[in-house]
Amino acid sequence: MKRILIALATLGLATAVLAATEAHTNALIDRIKPSGNVCVAGEACDxxxxxxxxxxxxxxxxxxxxxxxxxxxxxxxxxxxxxxxxxxxxxxxxxxxxxxxxxxxxxxxxxxxxxxxxxxxxxxxxxxxxxxxxxxxxx
Ligand code: HEC
CATH class of the missing domain: 1.10.760.10 (Cytochrome c-like domain)
Structure with a gap:
């Protein structure tokens, strides 16, 4: 039982770390994205x-x-x-x-x-x- 609890706690921690990393990565991508944009006819365009x-x-x-x-x-x-x-x-x-x-x-x-x-x-x-x-x- 104790071992299962430790495993669950570890899993929770890992998930939290992953979520934090993803938010950080998204913020980073947002910061370094180019300010201009090229649109090609036929392609989706922002x-x-x-x-x-x-x-x-x-x-x-x-x-x-x-x-x-x-x-x-x-x-x-x-x-x-x-x-x-x-x-x-x-x-x-x-x-x-x-x-x-x-x-x-x-x-x-x-x-x-x-x-x-x-x-x-x-x-x-x-x-x-x-x-x-x-x-x-x-x-
Ligand atoms: C969607 C693709 C596309 C984009 C974007 C584009 N062109 Fe073109 N351009 C072409 C094609 C295809 C031709 C050849 C057309 C033909 O002669 O049938 C051409 C031809 C030209 C020519 C030669 C015209 C002539 O009289 O022979 C010039 C100059 C030119 N483009 C300038 C530009 C400039 C400047 C831009 C950006 C502001 C631009 N093009 C953006 C596709 C594009």
Whole structure:
């Protein structure tokens, strides 16, 4: 009987320690999660984070930042048939159209690419900056 009681007490203690560890881990994950979020068409997206990003944005984000938040999901991987950043062969014919056309197409969307790459909280200027960043790294 005594042994069973000790076993039960040990089990209770172990459960408490596990619960505490889990709460700690969750708090840690919450603290270190990225502030931005990339949404890919067709995948579930944490809109709360996306909205938080837009409401906190006072100044315009630079091209690299917008690229990382709104373009990289497709243009780093080739998802949806997107031309990959740095793949000069894939970009040369597009670059011949001229930067103005490329920016206009980034804003209004082209083929499988949604308008502004799906970035609802991006201004036209931010999309232009991201397009220049993407194109200038793909020559
Ligand atoms: C959902 C995937 C996706 C995202 C996100 C995305 N793109 Fe694209 N992008 C594409 C695809 C696919 C194409 C090729 C479309 C075609 O030519 O049919 C493309 C083409 C382009 C082109 C070439 C346009 C042209 O006229 O040839 C530019 C420039 C571009 N994207 C910029 C961006 C920028 C800047 C962002 C971020 C703000 C972005 N894209 C986000 C999928 C994406």
């Amino acid at each position: 809109t709360a984070q996306v909205v938080a990003t837009s409401s906190g944005a006072g100044a315009a984000r630079d091209g690299a930042t917008v690229y990382q938040q709104a373009c990289l999901a497709c243009h780093m991987t080739g998802a949806a048939g997107a031309p990959i950043m740095g793949d000069a062969a894939a970009w040369s014919a597009r670059i011949e159209k001229g930067m103005e056309t490329l920016i206009a197409n980034s804003i209004s969307g082209i083929g499988a690419m949604p308008a502004k790459g799906g970035c609802a909280n991006c201004s036209d200027d931010e999309i232009a900056a991201a397009t220049e960043y993407l194109v200038n790294n793909s020559r």
